[in-house]
Amino acid sequence: MRLTFLGTGSAMPTGHRAQSGYLVESGDDALLVDCGSGVLDALARTDRGYEGVDTxxxxxxxLDHVSDLDVLLKARWLAGETDLTIAGPPGTQSLVEDLLSVHEYMQDRLDLxxxxxxxxxxxAGFDVEHVETRHSMQCFAYRVTxxxxxxxxxxxxxxxxFPDLVEFADGAAVFVHDCSFPDDVDVSNHPTPSALGEALAGADADLGxxxxxxxxxxxxxxxxEMLSSLGDRYDGDVRFAEDGLSITVDER
Incomplete structure (x- = not known):
């Protein structure tokens, strides 16, 4: 099984991080998790390419999780691909239909x-479970196996x-977690390293x-500095993700 970080940035571009996007591969199966700005370009640089991802x-x-969706639709159509599946929280169907109402020439180009x-x-060959997170709009965390x-x-x-979210990931070989800001930023809807460290340490979960x-x-x-703050509270293996990082994921 392979995980490639296509985009590890946020809604504020830095010039060297694309917005959110992750490619999960297992044999011939491939799943794209989120599709923010810059993700399609990053996907094109992988061996799989956007031609090889249909879900x-x-x-x-x-926006920073969906803004390359319509770009992906057009790219797959131009590449001669015929279909695409898009899944997500309630309202996903309406979101895509609204995108297509703006870009009418893309209507019926793919079997959606x-x-x-x-x-x-x-x-796409994966079993997916979800739980709702604590964010400013409805958002799902996922387990992909x-x-x-x-x-x-x-x-x-x-x-x-929060600990319940960490416990949802119990047994995962890899847990990809939001850590948007350092500790001196007063923020809601996202964690700082100290808050994440406390949740990881307080949860009853065995993580990779x-x-x-x-x-x-x-x-x-x-x-x-952020890793030190998190490490003061949680002694597990924690690293920063980087765009283009591709790892083999084995059983724990």
Whole structure:
């Protein structure tokens, strides 16, 4: 199983981080989690390419998680691909239909399957479970596991840190978690490293490696400081994600 970080940035571009996007691969199966600005270009640089990804799973509908969706639609059509599945929280179907109403010439270019997630689902060869996070709009965290068996990757989506969310990721080989700001930023709807460290330490969960993502410009140059703050509270394996990082994920 392979995880590639296509975009580890936020709604404020830095020039070297795309917005949110992650590619999960297991054999011939591939799933794109979120599709923010810059993600399509990053996907084109992978061996899989946008031609090889026919399923997108959205954590929520903020612009920095969906803004490359219509770009992906057009790119797949121009490349001769015929279909695309897009799934996400309630309202995902309406979101895509509204995009197509703005870009009318894209109507009926692809055979679209639109799914509002309301329980466990099977997508692109993966079993997907969800739980709602604590964010400024409805947002889902996900557990993604190959349908044929194998390791689990968990994604927090955008969220404040809280133990129940960490426990949702129990047993995951990799947990990709929002850590948008350093401790001296007063923020809601996203965690700081101290808040995340407390949630990780306070949860009854056995986790593999934790990767920090959704990084605002405020975090640049402060990674060691942030890891130290988190490490004062949680002694697990925590690292910063970077655009283009691609890792093999094995069973814990």
């Amino acid at each position: 997108v799973l959205l954590t929520h509908h903020h 399957t639109l799914r509002d997630v309301d329980g466990p689902v099977s997508l 190959p349908a044929t068996g194998g390791p689990t990757i968990a994604f927090s989506g955008d969220s404040e840190a 490696r934790v990767y920090l993502t959704h990084l605002y410009p405020h975090t640049e140059g402060r990674h060691e």
